[in-house]
Amino acid sequence: xxxxxxxxxxxxxxxxxxxxxxxxxxxxxxxxxxxxxxxxxxxxxxxxxxxxxxxxxxxxxxxxxxxxxxxxxxxxxxxxxxxxxxxxxxxxxxxxxxxxxxxxxxxxxxxxxxxxxxxxxxxxxxxxxxxxxxxxxxxxxxxxxxxxxxxxxxxxxxxxxxxxxxxxxxxxxxxxxxxxxxxxxxxxxxxxxxxxxxxxxxxxxxxxxxxxxxxxxxxxxxxxxxxxxxxxxxxxxxxxxxxxxxxxxxxxxxxxxxxxxxxxxxxxxxxxxxxxxxxxxxxxxxxxxxxxxx
Numbered sequence: 001x002x003x004x005x006x007x008x009x010x011x012x013x014x015x016x017x018x019x020x021x022x023x024x025x026x027x028x029x030x031x032x033x034x035x036x037x038x039x040x041x042x043x044x045x046x047x048x049x050x051x052x053x054x055x056x057x058x059x060x061x062x063x064x065x066x067x068x069x070x071x072x073x074x075x076x077x078x079x080x081x082x083x084x085x086x087x088x089x090x091x092x093x094x095x096x097x098x099x100x101x102x103x104x105x106x107x108x109x110x111x112x113x114x115x116x117x118x119x120x121x122x123x124x125x126x127x128x129x130x131x132x133x134x135x136x137x138x139x140x141x142x143x144x145x146x147x148x149x150x151x152x153x154x155x156x157x158x159x160x161x162x163x164x165x166x167x168x169x170x171x172x173x174x175x176x177x178x179x180x181x182x183x184x185x186x187x188x189x190x191x192x193x194x195x196x197x198x199x200x201x202x203x204x205x206x207x208x209x210x211x212x213x214x215x216x217x218x219x220x221x222x223x224x225x226x227x228x229x230x231x232x233x234x235x236x237x238x239x240x241x242x243x244x245x246x247x248x249x250x251x252x253x254x255x256x257x258x259x260x261x262x263x264x265x266x267x268x269x270x271x272x273x274x275x276x277x278x279x280x281x282x283x284x285x286x287x288x289x290x291x292x293x294x
Contacts, residue, residue, distance in 0.1 A: 025080060026096065031087040038090055038252040048250035054110035055103070058119075063102050063173060075168040075188055083214050084166060084190075089251040101169035104145050105177070108208075111248075115282035123238070124151040126281040127207065130236050130289055135159050135202040139228070141191040141221070142166070142209030146174035146184065152205065153184040159202075166190050192220045199230045207238040210267075211245065211259045222271035232294040235273060237264065238287040247284075264288045 039045075080096075088094040089107070108120035116122045128151035131138060136159050140149035143163035153161040162185045165171050171186050178184055189195075191209070204225050210218050225235050245256040253259075264286055268276050273290025280286055 026085055026093060028092065031092055031094075034254075035087050035090045035092065035252055039250055041249060043246075043249035045250040047248040051107065051110045051248065051251075054113050055106045058106040058109040058113075060106050060109075061177060063176065066172060066176070068098060068169075068172070071172045072168055075171075078166070078189065080166070081190070081217075083217055083254075086254045087252050088212060088254070095167040095170065098169055101145070101167065101173045104170065104173070105147065108147075112282055112284070115284050121147060121151075123281045123285065124148045124207070125155075126279075127205065127236060127238055127287065128152045128155045130234070130279070130287070131156060131159075131203050131205075132234065135234075137201045138162070138203045138205065139164055139194075139196075139201045140205040140207075141194075141225070142206055143174070143186075144170050144208075146171075146178050146186070148205055148207045149184055150174075150178040150181055153178075153181045157183055159183060160185065162187055164189060164191055164194065192217060192224055194224060194228060196228045198227055200228050201233065202230055203234045203236070204229055205236045208240065210237065211239050211253070211262075212255065214255050215258050218267070219271070222267070226272050226292060229292045231292055233292050235268070235290045235292070236287065237268070237290075238281070238285055239264075241284055241286060244284050 084095070086094050089100070091097050091100045094100060112120040112123060118125070124147050127148060131152055133156065135156065138152055138156070138159050138161045140152065140161065140163050143149050143165045146163040149161050149163035153159070160183055163174060164187045165174070166189065168188055171188060175186060210221070213221065229235060242260050242262050245253045245259055265276050265288065268288055268290040272292070274293055275291045277289045278286065279289070
């Protein structure tokens with residue numbers, strides 16, 4: 001665990017650093033206190049240490065040549081809601097940080113190293129199999145680096161797959177990862193405010209998104225999914241098991257207590273979806289597929 005212990009020391013050191021001035025809306029003093037409190041909690045940190053150790057050995061493309069200043073200059077500023085401005089996973093700046101963008105894939109590969117034979121990318125390929133072959137417009141909400149969207153785009157080359165993501169840094173990395181896919185598009189914006197027309201997409205995907213939202217935002221996101229999904233269209237949702245977030249204490253998760261009470265079937269039913277089917281592609285996750293009535 002020496003590597004993990006060193007990494008935790010680095011997190012503590014980074015709390016005193018000065019982050020990029022682009023994110024002036026972040027309450028960084030508050031974030032530092034939140035991370036410090038999480039790291040100082042008496043809860044065991046075994047899960048966190050395992051992930052940090054495994055991250056050192058995961059394969060990922062070299063991202064060292066990214067010119068962040070010029071890349072980010074191409075994005076319009078959006079007003080982020082407070083629930084989003086959190087130091088998720090004990091990273092200062094949360095999803096609005098280069099560390100999160102660059103480390104997202106290797107972190108997920110490490111988390112799912114023993115949960116699926118092909119780790120996180122294998123889970124994403126399994127999710128892609130759930131989308132109907134006749135779907136032409138598919139939207140991946142909270143797409144992160146786009147690994148789900150890319151898996152769907154590879155499986156369905158006749159479909160247009162849009163990766164919708166609030167963090168421009170995640171999009172910069174995702175474009176590099178998946179630049180070979182002509183049917184994969186990117187959109188910068190909040191998932192709860194897509195401003196898309198009603199009934200405009202054939203299928204929707206959300207993976208590891210809802211557990212990072214408070215309950216009231218979950219409801220708003222699902223209502224938006226319902227609005228933009230065509231009648232008969234499918235919503236595919238994958239996320240962590242309710243208690244799984246507590247296996248990784250040390251990684252700050254602001255809404256983990258709400259997530260303990262999550263009932264995936266009830267969540268989709270109350271949003272209006274029918275014919276709900278359950279899948280499990282890794283022991284630490286659940287997947288549900290719901291249909292919007294025709």
